Amino acid sequence: MNHLVSIKHLLSGLALLVLISSCSSTRKSTSKVDGPPPSLSKPKPEKKPEDNKKEAAKAPFNVPAFGKEVKKASYNIAFFAPLYLDSVFANSTEIPGRTMPRYVLPGLEFYEGAQLALDTLQQLGYNLKVTVYDSKARQSVSSLIRSKALDETDLILGAVSNPELKELSDFAKSKEINFVSGTYPNDGGISDNPFLYISNSTLKTHCDALQNYIQDAFTNKNIVLFRRNTAFETRLAADFKASYEKMESTRKSRIREVVWNEATTPEEISKYLLTDRTNAVIITALDEAGAKSMLRKLSVSAATYPLQIFGMPTWDVIKLKEPEFKGLQVYYSSPYFNDKTDYYSRYISDYFRRVYKARPSDMAFKGFDLTYYFIKLLYSNGVYFNSMVSNAPKVITNYNFLPVYLKEGEQTPSYFENKNIYIIQKGDSADIKMNK
Missing domain, CATH: 3.40.50.2300 (Response regulator)
Known part of the structure; x- marks a missing residue:
């Protein structure tokens, strides 16, 4: 991928001066997506845009918050990725040597895919306020939490590892906010947070x-x-x-x-x-x-x-x-398989070819897939979509989020984990999926 183009695209979209100084910025559409895919549907208008909270007779998974219906006219999304902007641009806004360091690429590519999903959903009429945070910035996650910058968040999406995973998980549990860990194949020692979703299976x-x-x-x-x-x-x-x-x-x-x-x-x-x-x-x-x-x-x-x-x-x-x-x-x-022949994958590939003059990486596909999947869930079912995760329609890959109970006799999940695992045979030119 032309990462010089990518980082310029990233910086323009994140309001460079604000981002570098505070490690966060409200997401804005960074380049026009030439119309969302025609097969994608616009969200149904809410009859009551104000919060509507109803206690269910019995809360799903014995978590009281999951028994509430909380739908809004607009949702606040906090998106975390390891972009290392403070390190890359320590002395100037120019890329040293005009080559992106390899350690930056996974987080950048995940963000690029998520960005396309967000742009597409917003053009379809989804009212979202998305704030992007560099999880490896000088301003730490713990300081963001202390400053109450995340208190109004409705959903946290993150490509993070420890210690950020544990910090965000503890915060999400305390505020009853669903938190999707997108890339880390580990529970990070977390054993008591039913608001945590682990996408990259353990x-x-x-x-x-x-x-x-x-x-x-x-x-x-x-x-x-x-x-x-x-x-x-x-x-x-x-x-x-x-x-x-x-x-x-x-x-x-x-x-x-x-x-x-x-x-x-x-x-x-x-x-x-x-x-x-x-x-x-x-x-x-x-x-x-x-x-x-x-x-x-x-x-x-x-x-x-x-x-x-x-x-x-x-x-x-x-x-x-x-x-x-x-x-x-x-x-x-692998918890993820993409033969890149489905509609969404072709849409992503076409966008990256036009905008970046390159093919999207697997991390870019994952960023799009997870972001689109969970925001559709959020918009369709409200803040506490937890009981509907197993019925959510596929975007690119199949997910099967199931409750995990680490402690004997527990009635409340330790977390939710994607249990869908593909068995894949290595091939000379392409890998082959063996199971459904």
Whole structure:
């Protein structure tokens, strides 16, 4: 992407002087979208624009706020992304070297997608006051909270990690504001906030999905989990085994756990493989070096043993171009899949081609998707849309937000998490979705 064009577009839209001085700005449409997609519908006018609060007989999920109907003529949205503007423009408003630092790009691209969603919705008649905050600005999230700048917010959308995730979560809980965490694959230690939505599913959810898929996909299988002797991978192995124990199926096969290291030979690995059935191999390495090291060891056995290899969600960006990987059937899990053929994706791609002279990144698609999805929910159902999330129409990818109860016997969710996980096979030219 032409990020020099992108940052100029960003700065013009955020009212540069205000943004740099206070790390926030009211969002304005930054460039004309040549008409929203004709298939998108305008919001239905509210008969009563003033707040209308009704207590339900029984609040959904045992959260009293969720039993209220709060609809407004205009909604206040707080949008957080790690833009690092104070760092990039520490000495001037010019980009040093005319090249954006790599650490800026994910947050910038997520914002660009969200910006297009906001522009589109506003042209459709959605009355929104959107304030964009740089979560990595000198003015911290905690200071924003103390200044009461967020007190009138109706929805928080954020591409943030800790400590900002925890700070925003605590604030959202105290003010009963729904907060959507868009990109962080972790609950950040949060265990008591039913107003939190985790879109980028946790690793435990990935483990559940992979284990269930393997058990169901192969009737006659030998499941072997290879992990290294680290606390992190040991915990992942425990999650897989817990998922196995929880699964109620007469067809399930036990998971054999093997500890490996760089000195482990292909011959030692082959002792755990069988020739007469599918060997479903799970590798818990999240890093590319570890993943490829294990794949090289397995490639020696590929001609003798039928292998189906399952890796972690971080494998989505790993390229397997080396000759030794040719012919290996490798899969990974992901909460997000976009073949870029749907209507919205083509709309986004056309916009980016015209405005940025480049293709949108996956982060840009995610920014558009989440922003459009949740603001449609907000406008259709009011501030407390929580009971309707499971019925919300798809935009680009499918979401399945379900309540998570971390404490035994709890009646109130610890948070809501996207439980929709795709199993994806890595391909030479494009990855292939294996499940619905």
